[in-house]
Amino acid sequence: MRALVLLLSLWMPAIATAASGSFTLDHAPIDLTDKASLQRGAQVFMNYCSGCHSMQYQRYSRTFEDLGIPEELGSENLQFNGDKPTDYMKRAMPETSAATWFGAAPPDLTLVARVRGADWLYTYLRTFYVDESRPFGVNNKVFPDVGMPHALQPLQGTPRESYEEVMVDGETVKRYVGIQSDGDGALSPDEYDQAVADLVNFLEYTGEPFRLESEKIGKWVLVFIIVLFVFVFLLKKDYWREVH
CATH class of the missing domain: 1.10.760.10 (Cytochrome c-like domain)
Structure with missing residues (x-):
């Protein structure tokens, strides 16, 4: 689970x-x-x-x-x-x-x-953005x-979709630009x-x-693993020195 x-x-x-x-x-x-x-x-x-x-x-x-x-x-x-x-x-x-x-x-x-x-x-x-068709008036x-x-x-103000007219294949079309507030917000x-x-x-x-604490501990764990690897590698060489 x-x-x-x-x-x-x-x-x-x-x-x-x-x-x-x-x-x-x-x-x-x-x-x-x-x-x-x-x-x-x-x-x-x-x-x-x-x-x-x-x-x-x-x-x-x-x-x-x-x-x-x-x-x-x-x-x-x-x-x-x-x-x-x-x-x-x-x-x-x-x-x-x-x-x-x-x-x-x-x-x-x-x-x-x-x-x-x-x-x-x-x-x-x-x-x-404002959408009067929705129950709360926004979408x-x-x-x-x-x-x-x-x-x-109340902070943003009344947000509305903003479009600009551009030419596409010789025709004028509206292209979405973003959301703009009416300026009535705080x-x-x-x-x-x-x-x-x-x-x-x-x-x-x-x-x-606890994310920051976990990341901090994780860095020390990686340091520990690297140091441990060095000792394990040296120990392995010592065990196998007569074999090689």
Whole structure:
């Protein structure tokens, strides 16, 4: 069973990329050593995502410690439902209400970066656009017919598809350029991209909180193996010196 879970965790990013169709994914500027970015990402998540989405495998206290946030400050600014710092990060919305309003309870996001991939998330959050035919008035380039509202619209503003006219075989056609905001959001386009990058950075961290520690240990393991190989090689030569 563990082997199956590990195999699926390795395959899911590739599957998610394939699920994005022909839309080209942008590269997410992930940097797990950037504590300031992780702190900003945590703030964006708690203010705009935690109302609907939970992180049932991540504790507040672990987040505060890893991100260098004093527990008192974190509890005051990043906990809105009266939970204790040692509790898991649960959604504020009751699950029954979420299922009623959205048709199904919004998914837990603890491992979403490992399942979808950071590039997919980064592109997804930057490609919502107005589509009046959809129940929430928005659609998405990476996830067509998405079933959720654009939670970050107060930051980005009203996003619309942008096209330009080009000549193809002597005919004028419209070519997709990108998503442009109407400018009614709290952030400029560059500031919004940075906020999304911070949020995705935070989601990448929650998917594997011990990643940096594992990488650090892994380097020492490789050094140990190299040193051990030298001694094993010399020992082998000593054992076989009379044979050769």
